[in-house]
Amino acid sequence: MKMTGSQILLECLKREGVEVVFGYPGGQVLPTFDALYNYEGFKFILPRHEQGAAHAADGYARVTGKVGVCLATSGPGATNLVTGIANAFMDSIPMVAITGQVPTGLIGNDAFQEADITGITRPVTKHNYLVKDVKDLALIVREAFYIASTGRPGPVLIDLPKDVQVAQTEFIWPEEVKIRSYNPRYAGHPGQIKKAAKLIMQAKRPLLYIGGGVITSGASLELMELAQKLSCPVTWTLMGVGGFPSKHKQSLGMLGMHGTAYANHSIMEADLIIALGARFDDRVTGRLDMFAPHAKIIHVDIDPSSISKNVRVDIPIVGDVRQVLGELVREIKRGPEITDWLKHVDGLKKKYPLAYKDRNKVMPQYVIQQIEEATKGDAIICTEVGQHQMWAAQWFNYSHPRTFVSSGGLGTMGFGFPASIGAKLGHPEKIVFNIAGDGSIQMNIQELATCVANKIHVKVAILNNGYLGMVRQWQELFYKRRYSHTPITGPDFVKLAESYGAVGIRVTRKDEVRPAIDKAIKTQNTVFIDFQIEEEENVFPMVPAGEAINNILGGLA
Amino acid sequence: MRHTISVLVENKFGVLARIAGLFSARGYNIASLAVSETLDPEISYMTIVVEAKDEKILEQITKQLNKLIDVITVTDFTKKEHLDRELVLAKINYTPKDKPKLEAIFNKFVGKIIHHQADTAIIEAVGDQRQISELLTELDRFGVNELVRTGKLAISN
Numbered sequence: 054m055k056m057t058g059s060q061i062l063l064e065c066l067k068r069e070g071v072e073v074v075f076g077y078p079g080g081q082v083l084p085t086f087d088a089l090y091n092y093e094g095f096k097f098i099l100p101r102h103e104q105g106a107a108h109a110a111d112g113y114a115r116v117t118g119k120v121g122v123c124l125a126t127s128g129p130g131a132t133n134l135v136t137g138i139a140n141a142f143m144d145s146i147p148m149v150a151i152t153g154q155v156p157t158g159l160i161g162n163d164a165f166q167e168a169d170i171t172g173i174t175r176p177v178t179k180h181n182y183l184v185k186d187v188k189d190l191a192l193i194v195r196e197a198f199y200i201a202s203t204g205r206p207g208p209v210l211i212d213l214p215k216d217v218q219v220a221q222t223e224f225i226w227p228e229e230v231k232i233r234s235y236n237p238r239y240a241g242h243p244g245q246i247k248k249a250a251k252l253i254m255q256a257k258r259p260l261l262y263i264g265g266g267v268i269t270s271g272a273s274l275e276l277m278e279l280a281q282k283l284s285c286p287v288t289w290t291l292m293g294v295g296g297f298p299s300k301h302k303q304s305l306g307m308l309g310m311h312g313t314a315y316a317n318h319s320i321m322e323a324d325l326i327i328a329l330g331a332r333f334d335d336r337v338t339g340r341l342d343m344f345a346p347h348a349k350i351i352h353v354d355i356d357p358s359s360i361s362k363n364v365r366v367d368i369p370i371v372g373d374v375r376q377v378l379g380e381l382v383r384e385i386k387r388g389p390e391i392t393d394w395l396k397h398v399d400g401l402k403k404k405y406p407l408a409y410k411d412r413n414k415v416m417p418q419y420v421i422q423q424i425e426e427a428t429k430g431d432a433i434i435c436t437e438v439g440q441h442q443m444w445a446a447q448w449f450n451y452s453h454p455r456t457f458v459s460s461g462g463l464g465t466m467g468f469g470f471p472a473s474i475g476a477k478l479g480h481p482e483k484i485v486f487n488i489a490g491d492g493s494i495q496m497n498i499q500e501l502a503t504c505v506a507n508k509i510h511v512k513v514a515i516l517n518n519g520y521l522g523m524v525r526q527w528q529e530l531f532y533k534r535r536y537s538h539t540p541i542t543g544p545d546f547v548k549l550a551e552s553y554g555a556v557g558i559r560v561t562r563k564d565e566v567r568p569a570i571d572k573a574i575k576t577q578n579t580v581f582i583d584f585q586i587e588e589e590e591n592v593f594p595m596v597p598a599g600e601a602i603n604n605i606l607g608g609l610a
Numbered sequence: 611m612r613h614t615i616s617v618l619v620e621n622k623f624g625v626l627a628r629i630a631g632l633f634s635a636r637g638y639n640i641a642s643l644a645v646s647e648t649l650d651p652e653i654s655y656m657t658i659v660v661e662a663k664d665e666k667i668l669e670q671i672t673k674q675l676n677k678l679i680d681v682i683t684v685t686d687f688t689k690k691e692h693l694d695r696e697l698v699l700a701k702i703n704y705t706p707k708d709k710p711k712l713e714a715i716f717n718k719f720v721g722k723i724i725h726h727q728a729d730t731a732i733i734e735a736v737g738d739q740r741q742i743s744e745l746l747t748e749l750d751r752f753g754v755n756e757l758v759r760t761g762k763l764a765i766s767n
């Protein structure tokens with residue numbers, strides 16, 4: 054049967070199992086939006102800004118593990134997606150972004166609303182396509198989903214000129230996708246795995262350091278098996294939050310710049326670091342030449358270019374974390390003898406507990422703790438970027454993967470709110486909180502309309518301190534308290550929420566915190582809670598940028 | 611250190627930009643680049659010469675090249691047996707009385723006059739990097755008005 058490019062696109066999306074598309078219309082995607090009229094193959098959500106579409110698709114992908122899909126018009130629609138695409142790229146999130154383009158005959162002519170979006174997104178996509186012939190479209194869509202979701206996942210963009218959307222061709226669904234130059238390796242090298250097992254059995258001070266790869270590959274069970282076999286401490290990156298239960302006795306919490314002091318001290322003293330799907334980011338290692346001086350390193354990662362990029366690795370294993378762990382656990386005949394090490398780490402935990410001092414106003418850490426209590430820890434927590442993000446990572450005990458949604462690599466303010474929309478659509482049965490700052494929430498606040506219009510009931514906890522808090526904290530500590538353009542005003546968040554048809558609650562006292570959270574959870578609507586918190590509270594512990602990771606400021610109450 | 615890298619790629623639009631982007635994003639200049647189809651017209655072969663200020667960064671670029679979807683294989687010839695050649699075309703000042711001098715040069719290097727008009731000649735020459743650089747020094751005596759080079763081609767042996 055002959056179909057138009059737009060019909061083929063929708064049919065392919067449906068066959069790829071797409072449940073929801075976040076998209077915004079415009080001149081050069083009119084044919085596709087015409088095909089979407091009364092279309093029932095999947096849900097369609099209209100955000101209020103294309104950036105919201107990209108982040109929502111990203112949030113959906115993070116909580117479901119499926120490919121998130123967003124759609125925008127050419128030119129400004131496409132460029133508005135770019136931050137969201139870059140965000141997904143940095144955090145290895147599977148996403149397919151589709152953009153309209155001016156007709157092929159006009160490309161390169163500075164036509165109205167033209168942008169070279171494949172050129173612009175080349176460094177921030179895993180791959181991208183400009184479709185020049187409708188006959189190629191079905192295979193391209195198929196390849197895009199395959200590339201986005203396999204190997205180290207990432208965003209793929211398809212640029213679809215208007216004439217290609219209109220052109221007709223026979224629809225042929227490509228049953229198989231094979232790309233000769235793209236063959237991700239999942240199984241680890243058996244010899245390397247044997248070597249790793251041997252090293253592990255001899256270790257005296259081993260430590261598991263886990264990243265987003267554990268979550269991407271769904272390796273939590275295998276990780277638990279390995280952790281139990283070794284009975285060694287486990288620490289994680291921001292992307293690894295949820296990969297291992299925080300309340301487990303072997304857990305050290307997050308490490309790095311705002312990690313727990315005991316995690317950072319432990320990794321510095323370890324004699325073996327088993328790195329799983331983590332990439333030794335500068336926020337984790339601190340000063341590189343002083344990082345973990347006594348440790349041998351085993352590094353499991355699906356991306357060969359992540360291995361030995363920042364630190365020298367003794368045993369590199371290229372492969373899928375889950376598969377490699379399955380093999381590795383089998384190779385380890387007995388756990389290492391590490392009683393002294395465990396005693397030592399326990400001592401560090403007692404000596405440097407994660408703590409904060411109660412002050413006059415509402416404490417942000419307390420708000421996070423209360424959200425955990427009120428939800429019994431069973432919620433999806435999204436965040437924006439800044440102090441609140443670090444508090445959300447530190448003070449909520451996550452017990453499952455895909456329950457913490459945060460912009461790790463790119464650090465995108467304005468990510469959390471649209472991402473929470475995607476998260477809620479991915480898991481409608483879950484309570485979804487977006488923990489925000491008063492700065493970040495204003496970056497994509499227009500999505501309130503999307504929530505209300507589509508009855509997507511997310512709960513937004515704004516930790517309102519009247520500052521761009523993280524930058525203010527750096528100014529306080531490293532720029533002699535010169536608060537250059539970090540005091541920030543905002544709207545009356547309660548009235549704002551109400552004006553959109555959502556619910557607003559203001560909290561100024563500690564005793565109002567819990568009732569407000571309980572009310573927000575019970576309310577069948579989107580809720581903004583404006584927590585007016587201690588203005589100059591800092592995120593501690595903190596390792597100043599460029600310092601050794603055990604050179605820690607604060608952390609003791 | 612100079613590195614010679616060969617890349618086998620899918621012969622598609624945009625591939626060159628993807629590859630060049632990995633170098634330019636790190637502030638690396640490509641010293642020479644030669645691209646053409648292979649026996650299989652769907653596959654192109656690139657020879658890239660690049661000055662690596664930092665070997666680790668170059669290793670990273672090589673790994674990133676391998677990650678590009680359209681890249682089939684990447685070979686860094688620096689530590690591998692290989693042969694390389696470059697073709698140059700040079701427009702030099704030349705009158706028939708210079709003939710013996712030029713012939714003496716062509717005894718040492720692979721080259722010939724491919725065009726002669728009034729008091730200029732265009733010569734073509736082929737050689738490895740050392741030969742080309744020696745040849746250019748010798749040609750300087752005539753006065754070189756214009757010079758074009760293909761960039762290095764490398765093949766494993």
